[in-house]
Amino acid sequence: MQDAEVKAEDEQERIMISALEHHSYCPRQCALIHIEQTFDENIYTMRGHLAHERVDSEMTRRERGMRVERALPLWSVRLGLTGRADVVEFHGDTPYPVEYKVGKQREWEHEAIQLCAQALCLEEMFGVPVPAGAVYYCTSRTRREIVIDAALRERVEAMTLATRDLLRAEQLPAAPNDQRCVRCSLLDSCLPAVVVRPGRLKTAKQALFDRTDDS
Secondary structure: HHHOOOOOOOOHOOEHHHHHHHHHHHHHHHHHHHOOOOOOOOOHHHHHHHHHHHHOOOOEEEEEEEEEEEEEOOOEEEOEEEEEEEEEEEEEEEEEEEEEEOOOEEEEHHHHHHHHHEEEEEEEHOOOOEEEEEEOOOOOEEEEEOOHHHHHHHHHHHHHHHHHHHHHHHOOOOOOOOHHHOOOOOOOOOOHHOOOOOHHHHHHHHOOOOOOOOH
């Protein structure tokens, strides 16, 4: 997909690999984080930080007879991506990315997109195919292997284009106000139940001005 390619020297076009997962989950969440620089904490993000403590420091070591890289910097000049892999195991000369997630095993496409983007970066960096990787779920201590097939690769390239367009536009998409919002750490900043209902937003603004006048 040629349209997904960016010039190597155009640093402003580089986007974070994590932004692809955010966009896949919710474009508004992606914009709040990567355009508005909004970061809020909730119990889920705190658990995520704790789960990543072990893999957040760059380190190379031998584990179970194979080379393991932790917090490995990643990039793709072709796609204009940058980021960091939690863990990369080297099965012989073949990189095998492992993304750490809090919670129990689930079948989320969002995580597969993030892992595939890491694999595409590793292919470009090391010049070898990366046919698979895994998501490790810290709560259940299980791995979900992800096959990096043609369909997933196309999905990642399309998501890269969509994410770059979103960041270029510098505008917040509409709030979904659905089940995705319940566990989102940006719920209080996004206010989906308010912004999707103009009448409620008008009432909230009026209440704010009334309190200001009373003071």
